[in-house]
Amino acid sequence: MISWQCKFFSDLSNVEIYKILQLRNEVFILEQNCVYQDCDNKDLKAWHLCGWDEERLIAYTRLFDKGVSYHDAASIGRVVTAPSIRGQNLGKELMMRSIEKIEELFGETTIKISAQLYLKRFYESFSFVQKGAVYLEDGIEHISMVKSVIN
Numbered sequence: 001m002i003s004w005q006c007k008f009f010s011d012l013s014n015v016e017i018y019k020i021l022q023l024r025n026e027v028f029i030l031e032q033n034c035v036y037q038d039c040d041n042k043d044l045k046a047w048h049l050c051g052w053d054e055e056r057l058i059a060y061t062r063l064f065d066k067g068v069s070y071h072d073a074a075s076i077g078r079v080v081t082a083p084s085i086r087g088q089n090l091g092k093e094l095m096m097r098s099i100e101k102i103e104e105l106f107g108e109t110t111i112k113i114s115a116q117l118y119l120k121r122f123y124e125s126f127s128f129v130q131k132g133a134v135y136l137e138d139g140i141e142h143i144s145m146v147k148s149v150i151n
Contacts, residue, residue: 002059002090003052006101009044019057020048027080036138042068042077047105049098051090058082059094065106073112073146074102095126099147110148117141 007016024038045068051059059081069075076098081090102111115123117134120143124130128145135142 001053002093004049004097005052006047006049006063006105008047012048016048016050016057020050020060023057023060023080023082024078027083028078031083032140034138034140046077047101049094049101051094051097053085056082058085059090061094061098063098063102063105066109070112073110074106075112076102077113079113091122092125095123099126108149110146113145113147114142115145117143120145 009017012020021038028034028038029036042064043062046062046064049061049063050057060078061076061080062078064075064077066072066074069077076095079091079094079098081094099111102109111128113123113128114137115128118141120130123145126147128147131144131146133143
């Protein structure tokens, strides 16, 4: 059974921060072979949604209010599930919970994301719509996507 928690950065324990960075490094840097600056100072302004299997972090996103990643929209970033649990639809639950938590924290608002291109259909299933052309971010094709309050 997964235990979900959402905490602002200053409320996370040292161990929780370590496990968040460990999972992000495992997937984004090692698995995707992508060298980039993960610690971008935005963590300090984020709410961190974590899915725990006992003491093991298996799902994670960071959530932002307007004015952090985008001046006119809230945002979800660093969407990640542990490789060992993939194929169990946990990514869908993670995104549903992330959207719900943004609405709980910031009210009903437009949400923008920078999505890896291969996940376009996944995000479209949550009513995100592509805006603009494909671009490279850290050597991986991405697209901007928006989930508007008015659909």
